[in-house]
Amino acid sequence: MPGLNKGDIIALKNGKTAKICSKLGEGGQGSVFLAEINEKKYALKWYHKGTVKQPDIFYRNLENNIEQGSPSDAFVWPIYLTVKNDGEFGYVMNLMPNNYKSFTDFLLTKEKFSSISVVVNAALNITNAFRELHRRGFSYQDLNDGNFFIDPKTGDVLICDTDNVAPYGEALGIAGKARYMAPEVVRNITAPDVMTDRFSLAVILFRLLFLDHPLEGKRTLCPCLTEKLEQKFYGVSPLFIYDPYDTSNIPVRGVHCNVIRLWKYYPKFIKDKFIYSFSQECLHGSQRRLTDNDWQIAFTRLRDCIITCPCGSETFIDLKADSSVCINCGRKIPRPPVLKSKKYAAALFPGNKLYRCHTIEDSDDYTEVTASVVRSKNRPNVWGLRNLSDNTWNVTLKDGTTTEVPNGKVQIIVNAHKIDFGNCIGELEF
Amino acid sequence: MAGIYDDVVEVARRTMVLFFVVDTSGSMEGAKIGTLNQAIEDIIPEITDISENNADAEIKVAVLEFSNGAKWITPTPIPAQDFTWAYLNSGGMTDFGEACKELNEKLSRNSFMSDITGSFAPAIFLLSDGAPTDNYQPNLEALQQNNWFKKAIKVAVAIGSDANKDVLAEFTGNAEGVLTVHSPEALKKMIRFVSVTSSQIGSRSAAVGNTAPDEVVSKQNVFLEQVNVAYNNGDFEDESIEW
Numbered sequence A: 001m002p003g004l005n006k007g008d009i010i011a012l013k014n015g016k017t018a019k020i021c022s023k024l025g026e027g028g029q030g031s032v033f034l035a036e037i038n039e040k041k042y043a044l045k046w047y048h049k050g051t052v053k054q055p056d057i058f059y060r061n062l063e064n065n066i067e068q069g070s071p072s073d074a075f076v077w078p079i080y081l082t083v084k085n086d087g088e089f090g091y092v093m094n095l096m097p098n099n100y101k102s103f104t105d106f107l108l109t110k111e112k113f114s115s116i117s118v119v120v121n122a123a124l125n126i127t128n129a130f131r132e133l134h135r136r137g138f139s140y141q142d143l144n145d146g147n148f149f150i151d152p153k154t155g156d157v158l159i160c161d162t163d164n165v166a167p168y169g170e171a172l173g174i175a176g177k178a179r180y181m182a183p184e185v186v187r188n189i190t191a192p193d194v195m196t197d198r199f200s201l202a203v204i205l206f207r208l209l210f211l212d213h214p215l216e217g218k219r220t221l222c223p224c225l226t227e228k229l230e231q232k233f234y235g236v237s238p239l240f241i242y243d244p245y246d247t248s249n250i251p252v253r254g255v256h257c258n259v260i261r262l263w264k265y266y267p268k269f270i271k272d273k274f275i276y277s278f279s280q281e282c283l284h285g286s287q288r289r290l291t292d293n294d295w296q297i298a299f300t301r302l303r304d305c306i307i308t309c310p311c312g313s314e315t316f317i318d319l320k321a322d323s324s325v326c327i328n329c330g331r332k333i334p335r336p337p338v339l340k341s342k343k344y345a346a347a348l349f350p351g352n353k354l355y356r357c358h359t360i361e362d363s364d365d366y367t368e369v370t371a372s373v374v375r376s377k378n379r380p381n382v383w384g385l386r387n388l389s390d391n392t393w394n395v396t397l398k399d400g401t402t403t404e405v406p407n408g409k410v411q412i413i414v415n416a417h418k419i420d421f422g423n424c425i426g427e428l429e430f
Numbered sequence B: 001m002a003g004i005y006d007d008v009v010e011v012a013r014r015t016m017v018l019f020f021v022v023d024t025s026g027s028m029e030g031a032k033i034g035t036l037n038q039a040i041e042d043i044i045p046e047i048t049d050i051s052e053n054n055a056d057a058e059i060k061v062a063v064l065e066f067s068n069g070a071k072w073i074t075p076t077p078i079p080a081q082d083f084t085w086a087y088l089n090s091g092g093m094t095d096f097g098e099a100c101k102e103l104n105e106k107l108s109r110n111s112f113m114s115d116i117t118g119s120f121a122p123a124i125f126l127l128s129d130g131a132p133t134d135n136y137q138p139n140l141e142a143l144q145q146n147n148w149f150k151k152a153i154k155v156a157v158a159i160g161s162d163a164n165k166d167v168l169a170e171f172t173g174n175a176e177g178v179l180t181v182h183s184p185e186a187l188k189k190m191i192r193f194v195s196v197t198s199s200q201i202g203s204r205s206a207a208v209g210n211t212a213p214d215e216v217v218s219k220q221n222v223f224l225e226q227v228n229v230a231y232n233n234g235d236f237e238d239e240s241i242e243w
């Protein structure tokens, strides 16, 4: 009989052994077990015989991935390989901490995102992880809802099932999961690669924000999804639900409720990214699909225009309009001051933060905070920008004079004209 | 503090109906029907789990028994999590034609397949140990014209060597869809394998096929391929009593 049992001792390639404690779950290709190595707990994935198409190539690829190491902390990457045992084998990875919930659970609303910025953080973390993966020359090949685990309170992301990750130009025989595969993979014209990853990533990001599926609307609502229709809807003639030139696949009231409700809240520039990504040209691959980096910049910009309204709810600010309306309470919010740097424009509203990508030239770090917008304790109408970076800022005031703002100190926003953050200058716009 | 994600609703899922079409004629009496009852009952929690952790398909169960005539145990397909298996008793003839007739009637957009979000092609498992005692042919022929039936994943489990495999193959459309089991242990494993595998079709990552570009891949074939792998692994080897 295939598989492992509790108590089995599995030899690892590095000479250590793993003791099987219990079964955690079962997948298409094998089972995942709780295992103990040197008294530390890990997850061990074990492949059933016959489920891997080319086991020798697969095994060598895993070995190579372990050697190369994980491209980002967001991946649950293989860390040890087992010795082959009668044609079967497996690999060891870290356990998934239980504050991370499967993206599938969000789609089934067993879990909900606590705010818009959590969703946007998750989008940033996902795009950044794939950017790092692709930059190392890998492709993932099997992006789908079951592979992403997200902390509903922070938007931190862990990506599992990394065993099909392969160097550029190599395919391990996996095509992917229905509804996430690029049209050319559905049609069996190409094997998964970086370009098809880009399509799947756009689907994941769309569903992260809007839950429903970008290609499923009125037209796909058929009594029986036969293989032939599946080929049509996802392969030969896919159509975006908000295609500006063809409205025959629009979302249906009572069925695609989430996207109908959520789409209208999001700023036009981010919706345009999806309209472009699912345009006929991008669907069929005749136009360049958005890269991970394009998405990372887009979501950094999206985060720059999220503020917390005095009603306590998050809302979007249109940085080009005189005022915006809170999506929760309907209050009119005059445009706050905006900090413009080379690539970004960030709303300076109390509670908002600036990151290294805003204050350091050519940085794309969206994680490390370098400044925060604060309200004066005694005069709440006065807003300031607190320096949380190691650099001393050189601020040019509106009257032409300059002043220094070291770490921890606050510059009153309304008085400032330009801020030299050290190696990057930001201009204030009111 | 209200967020726009507070009021999101579960995404629309297509329905996947698992049909169990069970021979409850006299010859099934004893260990066969006993094992079958227990095996299906045991598999329901696993099916429920697959359904509840699946954003692609909601799995429902429908049960039809046939002996003297054919009778639906489920008035309509029941979501896996709400379904409890009622133990079937055996006795009487093998009115297979009646079962085909019932199936043909319910496999319709106006009947069992009416979900607004649409359905996947269903999976139909026929479990039988004998041969039809009625004039089944006209009803089977009518069923074979049913579009839902044509698209369905069809598997027949022949229990023991007295089952008429030719009739079962007529039902599934090919001999590969007929799986023979010779022991209670093998029957149990087969029911589990068939139910779980078909429930997961569509919600699991697939391998690159050997088909030409734009050639439509049949799910029935994908399914049978998986059964083959399991067969070759010896997953259904007989271990105890033989029938």
Ligand SMILES: [Zn+2]
Pocket (backbone or CB within 6 Å): A309, A310, A311, A312, A313, A315, A326, A327, A328, A329, A330, A331
């Ligand atoms: Zn408000």
